[in-house]
Amino acid sequence: MRTATRPTMADVATAAGVGIGTVSRVVNGGVNVSEPTRRKVLDVIERLGYRPSHLGAALSRGTPRTVAILIPHLTRPSAVARLAGALAVLDEQGYDTIVCNVDTPEQRDHHLTALTARHRADGVIIVSIRLSRDWLAAFRRGSIPIVTVDAVAAGVPQTLIDDVAGGRLATAHLLSLGHRRIGFIGDTAARAPGPYLGFMSSKSRLRGYRQELAGADIGFDPALIRLGPHDAAVAAELARQLLRLPDPPTAVFAASDTQAMGVLSAAEHCGFPVPDRLSVVGFDDIESTALLNLSTVHQPLEHSGAEAARRLCALLRGAKVRPLRQQLPLRMVQRTSSSLLSRDAPGGGRSHLLPAGPAGPAGPEGTARPARVRSRFSPHAWRRIADVRLPWRLDCHPEGVM
Amino acid sequence: MRTATRPTMADVATAAGVGIGTVSRVVNGGVNVSEPTRRKVLDVIERLGYRPSHLGAALSRGTPRTVAILIPHLTRPSAVARLAGALAVLDEQGYDTIVCNVDTPEQRDHHLTALTARHRADGVIIVSIRLSRDWLAAFRRGSIPIVTVDAVAAGVPQTLIDDVAGGRLATAHLLSLGHRRIGFIGDTAARAPGPYLGFMSSKSRLRGYRQELAGADIGFDPALIRLGPHDAAVAAELARQLLRLPDPPTAVFAASDTQAMGVLSAAEHCGFPVPDRLSVVGFDDIESTALLNLSTVHQPLEHSGAEAARRLCALLRGAKVRPLRQQLPLRMVQRTSSSLLSRDAPGGGRSHLLPAGPAGPAGPEGTARPARVRSRFSPHAWRRIADVRLPWRLDCHPEGVM
DNA sequence: ACCCAGATTGGAATCGCTTCCAACCGGGGG
DNA sequence: CCCCCGGTTGGAAGCGATTCCAATCTGGGT
Numbered sequence: 001m002r003t004a005t006r007p008t009m010a011d012v013a014t015a016a017g018v019g020i021g022t023v024s025r026v027v028n029g030g031v032n033v034s035e036p037t038r039r040k041v042l043d044v045i046e047r048l049g050y051r052p053s054h055l056g057a058a059l060s061r062g063t064p065r066t067v068a069i070l071i072p073h074l075t076r077p078s079a080v081a082r083l084a085g086a087l088a089v090l091d092e093q094g095y096d097t098i099v100c101n102v103d104t105p106e107q108r109d110h111h112l113t114a115l116t117a118r119h120r121a122d123g124v125i126i127v128s129i130r131l132s133r134d135w136l137a138a139f140r141r142g143s144i145p146i147v148t149v150d151a152v153a154a155g156v157p158q159t160l161i162d163d164v165a166g167g168r169l170a171t172a173h174l175l176s177l178g179h180r181r182i183g184f185i186g187d188t189a190a191r192a193p194g195p196y197l198g199f200m201s202s203k204s205r206l207r208g209y210r211q212e213l214a215g216a217d218i219g220f221d222p223a224l225i226r227l228g229p230h231d232a233a234v235a236a237e238l239a240r241q242l243l244r245l246p247d248p249p250t251a252v253f254a255a256s257d258t259q260a261m262g263v264l265s266a267a268e269h270c271g272f273p274v275p276d277r278l279s280v281v282g283f284d285d286i287e288s289t290a291l292l293n294l295s296t297v298h299q300p301l302e303h304s305g306a307e308a309a310r311r312l313c314a315l316l317r318g319a320k321v322r323p324l325r326q327q328l329p330l331r332m333v334q335r336t337s338s339s340l341l342s343r344d345a346p347g348g349g350r351s352h353l354l355p356a357g358p359a360g361p362a363g364p365e366g367t368a369r370p371a372r373v374r375s376r377f378s379p380h381a382w383r384r385i386a387d388v389r390l391p392w393r394l395d396c397h398p399e400g401v402m
Numbered sequence: 403m404r405t406a407t408r409p410t411m412a413d414v415a416t417a418a419g420v421g422i423g424t425v426s427r428v429v430n431g432g433v434n435v436s437e438p439t440r441r442k443v444l445d446v447i448e449r450l451g452y453r454p455s456h457l458g459a460a461l462s463r464g465t466p467r468t469v470a471i472l473i474p475h476l477t478r479p480s481a482v483a484r485l486a487g488a489l490a491v492l493d494e495q496g497y498d499t500i501v502c503n504v505d506t507p508e509q510r511d512h513h514l515t516a517l518t519a520r521h522r523a524d525g526v527i528i529v530s531i532r533l534s535r536d537w538l539a540a541f542r543r544g545s546i547p548i549v550t551v552d553a554v555a556a557g558v559p560q561t562l563i564d565d566v567a568g569g570r571l572a573t574a575h576l577l578s579l580g581h582r583r584i585g586f587i588g589d590t591a592a593r594a595p596g597p598y599l600g601f602m603s604s605k606s607r608l609r610g611y612r613q614e615l616a617g618a619d620i621g622f623d624p625a626l627i628r629l630g631p632h633d634a635a636v637a638a639e640l641a642r643q644l645l646r647l648p649d650p651p652t653a654v655f656a657a658s659d660t661q662a663m664g665v666l667s668a669a670e671h672c673g674f675p676v677p678d679r680l681s682v683v684g685f686d687d688i689e690s691t692a693l694l695n696l697s698t699v700h701q702p703l704e705h706s707g708a709e710a711a712r713r714l715c716a717l718l719r720g721a722k723v724r725p726l727r728q729q730l731p732l733r734m735v736q737r738t739s740s741s742l743l744s745r746d747a748p749g750g751g752r753s754h755l756l757p758a759g760p761a762g763p764a765g766p767e768g769t770a771r772p773a774r775v776r777s778r779f780s781p782h783a784w785r786r787i788a789d790v791r792l793p794w795r796l797d798c799h800p801e802g803v804m
Numbered sequence: 805a806c807c808c809a810g811a812t813t814g815g816a817a818t819c820g821c822t823t824c825c826a827a828c829c830g831g832g833g834g
Numbered sequence: 835c836c837c838c839c840g841g842t843t844g845g846a847a848g849c850g851a852t853t854c855c856a857a858t859c860t861g862g863g864t
């Protein structure tokens with residue numbers, strides 16, 4: 001008869017008439033074990049229904065083989081993309097991934113507290129959160145490696161984009177189309193009453209916008225700047241305010257695609273056909289922008305998560321990571337939401353939602369050899385690039401991609 | 403001088419001149435410890451920078467206090483919403499959550515294998531995946547509680563919606579608007595050569611569609627049914643096929659909002675103004691549908707994740723969960739992408755993207771009292787138990803949560 | 805017959821905590 | 835003055851692997 005509890009390695013050893021060391025060897029790849037012994041042990045394992053204990057192994061080994069990712073506003077498409085990128089790599093590398101969503105500073109600290117404990121995570125990926133000196137010290141004291149994405153941190157490997165340059169890219173694009181009155185819609189770090197996590201990217205993109213305007217000798221008009229909580233509906237309202245101005249902008253640069261979608265909606269609402277009377281440019285190039293034909297600044301979101309994960313894994317292997325600050329390339333992706341400024345404002349209302357064909361969100365990435373998230377695990381990501389040839393066949397399953 | 407390794411409980415005990423039992427007691431809420439002792443121990447802990455080992459505690463305790471969630475196609479908005487709902491609850495209940503994304507059957511089995519090991523996860527939430535009898539048995543043998551969302555499984559607590567009813571809801575809506583030729587666009591379970599995970603919901607929604615048509619005495623026209631991989635661009639192409647038919651449908655029901663977005667795009671592309679010449683109805687009511695003014699069948703996505711998590715937690719506390727099959731309510735949300743069938747097909751092109759106001763994704767949930775995910779994070783309830791001022795411990799496990 | 809390197813094996817020591825039980829302490833009641 | 839009880843404490847015994855290192859077993863060389 002069986003014991004009520006699940007069998008342990010010792011049980012297997014006894015039942016097989018061997019030592020626990022031997023069982024351990026068999027379980028872990030069976031090196032240095034004679035074939036007969038191996039077979040015998042395997043049999044017993046099967047018969048007893050033995051499953052190794054993750055905890056036992058982890059404690060003994062001294063590492064949980066787990067990585068945590070701390071990521072704010074998980075539901076935003078950009079966060080999801082990063083998470084997916086990181087997961088694919090971590091999975092492939094054999095790490096469990098514990099996901100910590102953060103919406104408030106308290107939640108952030110709560111998770112950081114947990115993650116700086118011993119043996120909780122081998123390493124941590126921190127997304128879009130700027131850690132205080134104290135937290136950095138806490139990780140260092142616990143010798144828990146960390147990497148960041150979209151956030152700077154002294155002495156920590158970081159995967160970033162140049163938001164200022166991105167802001168310039170978008171603005172330059174609009175300027176090149178002849179626009180002179182360009183609105184900006186972005187996040188405010190409004191702390192009251194909502195949560196305040198202090199994201200910086202919107203601010204930096206605004207900086208880029210101003211720089212580029214200045215470079216073109218266009219005066220900065222504060223009336224064209226609207227900031228609000230990161231939300232499409234809010235952005236729509238802000239855009240409406242801009243469009244109701246006596247001298248409304250002919251183009252709007254939104255600090256994120258989500259906000260740009262709000263702008264599109266507001267334009268529709270206010271009778272400003274896009275792009276004929278209003279050009280719109282977003283930022284991020286999230287999945288849905290392709291369908292909406294939104295011109296946008298592409299940033300390699302999924303790739304950033306994957307890259308951070310890879311760098312963390314390197315750290316965990318004890319390797320050095322160079323350079324500390326990894327900058328990912330940006331690229332302006334023009335679709336049909338932005339066009340040449342036309343002097344005559346046609347009321348017709350030709351919509352920008354035109355070639356709704358197989359437009360994946362932006363083609364192959366630009367200069368810096370994006371090093372596609374390789375993993376066999378993300379057909380989604382591939383579909384994008386693989387210029388979507390319709391149905392059923394487009395789907396590569398790059399098993400053995402190296 | 404200090405040892406190179408991080409201090410353990412024994413180190414603290416020694417340094418404080420007490421036994422390890424006492425240190426343990428102090429760390430875990432300080433019951434049955436005299437105030438002076440407690441203070442002394444706390445001091446030493448602070449001085450040594452002691453942090454407890456998650457693994458040590460977990461192994462000793464016999465449970466990792468971790469829950470896993472197995473979820474396919476993590477990047478889809480519907481998956482994200484469910485994940486977020488589950489995370490919020492698990493977080494609050496003090497569980498770590500390890501997230502397993504699944505895009506292929508191999509990946510599914512890989513993760514299932516890991517999750518059925520001992521001491522990996524206390525319980526597992528399984529989303530949209532129908533487990534084979536063998537896997538169910540594996541979980542049972544390991545006495546690892548599981549719950550499912552959007553998937554049936556014998557003897558397992560499941561949180562579902564009635565997809566057939568949903569299909570009928572959408573179809574009935576279109577019928578009530580006078581439509582008679584209604585197209586359907588959904589997922590195919592096309593297994594070759596891509597991944598095949600066998601989701602059922604699209605099929606069930608199609609069933610509902612057919613039932614409703616039959617109920618209205620409308621013959622079923624196979625030409626109006628198009629199936630393809632779940633993807634907006636694919637859906638767009640399928641919709642284009644429908645619209646190019648000699649006798650195109652006046653309305654299309656898409657099995658998901660993502661696909662509906664593709665349909666919208668195709669309509670635009672083919673010059674079928676929505677809703678004037680084509681009504682479109684989606685399914686899910688994901689975030690972005692509100693902005694697009696897409697009529698859709700609302701299902702409580704986030705809530706379903708939260709509810710599943712809650713039920714799993716109940717299971718983990720040893721409670722019974724009733725009823726086994728929990729059915730969440732659906733609701734037709736009419737926006738402006740669907741309207742009365744108009745005999746005259748106006749070429750004007752009034753767009754459906756109208757009142758783009760602050761329209762959150764559908765109002766409060768219908769009948770069943772949605773039970774909002776309560777406080778995403780509420781660390782403080784328990785603290786009064788033990789006014790512990792451990793430097794790291796801002797929170798704790800609601801031991802005796804009822 | 806003897807010796808030795810190399811291949812297998814066995815199992816004690818460890819990892820860091822929780823738990824349980826025995827031991828100890830101080831004081832009110834008998 | 836002794837007993838008993840509740841409040842504190844100390845620390846041994848697990849929890850279930852991994853990892854050594856020593857012991858045993860080969861077979862080939864001398």
